[in-house]
Amino acid sequence: MTTPDLYAQHVLPTYGRFPLVPVRGAGARLWDDTGKSYLDFCMGIAVCSLGHCHPLLVEAIRHQAGELMHVSNLYQNPLQAELAEEINTRHVKLAGKVFFSNSGAEANDGLIKSARRFGLKRPQADGSQRYEVVTFLQSFHGRTLGAMSATGQAKIQEGFDPLLPGFRYLPFNDIAALENAVRPETAAILLEPIQGEGGVNMATPEFFRAVAALCKKHDILLLIDEVQTGFGRLGDAMGWRMIAPEVQPDGISWAKGLGGGVPIGAFWLSDRAVSEDGTALSSLMGPGSHGSTYGGNPLVCAASLAVLKEIREKELAVNAILQEVRIRETVKSWNLPVVTAVRGQGLLLGIALDPALIPTPEGKTPALVVVNKLMEHGLLVPPAGPNAFRLLPPLNVTDAEVDEALSIIHSVLSEL
Template identity: 60%
Template sequence: MTTSEKLSQYVLPTYGRFPIEPSHARGTELWDTDGKRYLDFCNGIAVCSLGHAHPRMLKAIKEQSEKLMHCSNLYQITGQADLAELITEQCVKIPGKMFFSNSGAEANDGMIKLARKYGHERPNEKGESRFEILTFNQSFHGRTIGAMSATGQKKIQQGFAPLLSGFTHLPYNDEHALENAIGDRTVAIMLEPIQGEGGINSATSNFLCTIEKLCEEHDLLLLIDEVQCGFGRTGHLMGWRAFHDSLKPDAISWAKGMGGGFPIGGFWVTDKQTNGKPLSSVLGPGSHGSTYGGNPLACAVSLAVLSEIIEQNLKENVVAREKQIRREIKSWNHPAVKELRGVGLLLGIGLNENEINTPKDVTASIHLCNILAGKGLLIPPAGPSVIRLLPPLNVSEAEVSEALELIRSGLDEAISA
């Protein structure tokens, strides 16, 4: 049986998969089992921040796995303490505390639990506990029942009712809708500073200012999902700083680029005094947990990845490569390109669907991804009409030029086919 046949036979068909079988990869390059080379601008969907097989990651994996791969959170885990310190002191730069998970959905579930617990401890004027979380249309927060319920996309939720109650989905960047939706059971606002899966939609600075004001006025927690946009991808260590530098979230979730390809996620909670005690004390002993979360190996790898991003100042490369991409794509004035969305290296090319000869049964974005894979460039779609560029944060100027050449010829092919 081929791998594709075996996957069909033995793995649940939850993913639509491209017909490419990756074999090995180095940096931004990836080879399939037929020996064909690709530039990998998919990167596990914004995961491999340092590209593939980065020497610092490999060293951390080797050294830590030989020393101590796993031990329970019942003990003092050195790397976990070091990673939490680095994230708090050098990335968030606001006093607070971490909880470590294995994925983004789990991290978001943890933030949802934090909000629920806070809403119990800090009821409304009638003495009723508050539990409602306002989230946004087109958001994506993950696939667990909690994170999926927070997600503002019908197609993700379809068929799984009853969902976890207590989420209201509102139009993104709509300040009035948000203000009007706050009720006496509302406890938090949860959002991605840039919606990744939802098509690369950036929050406006005004929207974030309004959120900040409303959180203050109504005693709401501000929960930021940085699973896709965190740790350098926007050209800032924290994604929201690309739009509203002084924003002070109450909690932040991460995964993806945090481990550079090794599974780890987590959320941070502010030490700010709320209800007469630090918010970071709301989830106390026994209130939350994860067997694998924050294990020594995952923490050692994440520590290596984040240290490399900080020490090599990869944010600067992200900003330079974004400029290069914007300049080049603008100069094409290509009929198939409607707009360039996003920030840093979380970019989406919005396609003019009318200009593209899309075959039946696929979207314009999938069609483009197929054409580009044929030419040797891996990129993921974001919705039906956006293709995403998510190269590693250390991608070179030459690699970006090569990818842009391929994209231009792929767009030409898509309109002429």
């Protein structure tokens, strides 16, 4: 039986998978089961920040697998403590504490729970708990019941009523709409610096600052979903710093690039005092409040430490900025009418397409037509909504690899 046949018979059909069967990867390259090679600018959807099978990551996993893989969170785990220190002191650079999960959705669930704990500590005027988390239309926060309920996209939520109560969605980048954002029950605002899954929509600095100011004014938490943007992808360890560096979040979620390919997520809470008695926000998630059997086990923490150290020591965030400039300049020089915009920042870029110029068969979006054509020509990229595709190369991508990808994109888009 072929792999697609086995899937059809044994795996829930939740994904519309491409027929491609990758079997090996090295750096920015991937090979399928027929031996065809691809330049991979999808990277497991912004996960493999060092590329495929980076020797340092492979060695860290090999070594740790032979020492100790898993102990649960009943015991002390030196690698988890070291990773939290690395994240706090070298990447977030703000006083706070980390909880390790296994995915981005779980990390966001942790932030949502934290917002409710905060709303208990800082209740409404009548003493009742604040619980509401305001998010934005076109956001994506994950697929668990909590993260899905936080996600401002009807298509993600369809058929799963009743959703978790306590969420409200506002238009993104609409400062005027923030006027009515806060109600007595509101405990937090959660946003992505760039809405990745929602089509690569970047928060404007003015909007980001307005959200932060509103949070301060109404004593509500500013929560940033850095699952896709964190750890160098936008050109700084923390994505929001590329947009509004002076903003200080109360909570952050990560996953994807944090592990470079191993399943790890995390959320962070600030140590700032949230009440007159000096109680720290991070202390509101005390013993028994949250947990995960696997979360931050020695194997994934060893891998993540190798990834974060390499990103930091080789200044890969700087490469993300340099490559963004090269990509933008080249795409602009093509002057192709089918490209309506290049959106995003660093190496989370969206090439927006004019749907009127792309012949689209029934049931396919313009983005899918282009993504399939690029794949035929040896370049893997993920779509971003119906009319854009994303470029998510590894953070250590070379000039030559970027040039090769751009040349494939140019020839495919010129044909259209």
